[in-house]
Amino acid sequence: MSAGLWLALAGGLLGATMAQAEGVVAPSDVVFEDGAVAVSLTGAPGNPENGPDIINKGSGNCIACHQVSALPDLAFQGEIGPPLDGVGDRWSEAQLRGIVANAKMMFDESMMPAFYKTEGFIRLGDEFTGKAHAGEVTPILTAEQVEDVVAYLLTLKD
């Protein structure tokens, strides 16, 4: 337990001191206000066209837990979280960014994984190998991917 935890923390520290692409907010620097994140993580608007790919398995894998009626080609849509239909009406851009970056800031104890976070994990593994993680920790989604998926979610209106 402690070895994994230590690596996770060390990795997080490393990540924080790493040079970030210009204008990109590092995972540990993201500011949440009532679960929402006001500023773009890349400093630029996202591209909604990349949304469906990120929602698919192999990437954000949102589809494991959520249904999206607008994406009928994605097979096996999960039922753990609410369908994402109409989220663009229910939530603001800042709120959606906060939910995707770290849903636990919006929903206490949420089962939804934090997609833009690099610290505080227990027994962090190396992807899905089951082995301990070593070195720098990367968030599940990049800042750009978070912005792209948020831009896509905003198009999901009832």
Place this chain on the structure above:
Amino acid sequence: GALSLIAAGSVVADEPAKLVVNGEIEMVTETEAPAHLDAFDTIYSGWTFRTPETRMLQMDDFDNPAMVFVDQAAEAWDTVDGSEGKSCASCHGDVAEGMAGVRAVYPKWNEAAGKVRTLVQQVNDCRETRMGAEPWKYDGGKMVAMESLISVQSRGMPVNVAIDGPAQSTWEQGKDLYYTRFGQLELSCANCHENNYGTMIRADHLSQGQINGFPVYRLKNTKLNTAHARFKGCVRDTRAETFNPGSPEFVALELYVASRGNGLSVEAPSVRN
């Protein structure tokens, strides 16, 4: 969860509602949750969540692909191995008599060892200290077959592992692990198997993660699989560093998870997709 789980598989008209093996062993696949478990009122065997086709395979030993391995273990039971010139049968006699009811109470506290032992560890203890034979690999083919043979002698009996007395601290360690949110996805066993059983996570119909059916034969990998191998897969899927089969953590987790199924029938070896 209960309603959705029944509904999800009910497309086939003659689906089996009750699990009766070989037309004679009536299995309890749904019963009142044990008193220590606050999370739900009713516990369900993993059998309940599988498709009618998969469920059918478990109803007759001629259809159950696991039985080939059980037959192999029956041969091993009678085979002398090790420096002492003994087989399991030398001390335990006929497996049907010697091992009746054993599976139902394992993992179990062992006074001499001063710790909780899984069935696998007990078998290896007999091999090493009583037969003078090499231990089998914890989740290797020979061991999982022997575990299945021993389990068959308890089929239909209620799981009844002890969680108090000297086993209590191990049980509590297992409980802690069950509720720990591991890995980059920060998911605990409870996130999936307690809070969301009966729903779909991608293509999988989530069960309560009971182990009364273990070892299970999986159609996917065409072999018998131990509970510890399943735990390992589930922990790995949270993007965590897993524990190993036979580790103290998984022994504790096995005791705890088994206790969540106290009251369900021993079903092993069962069949999964």
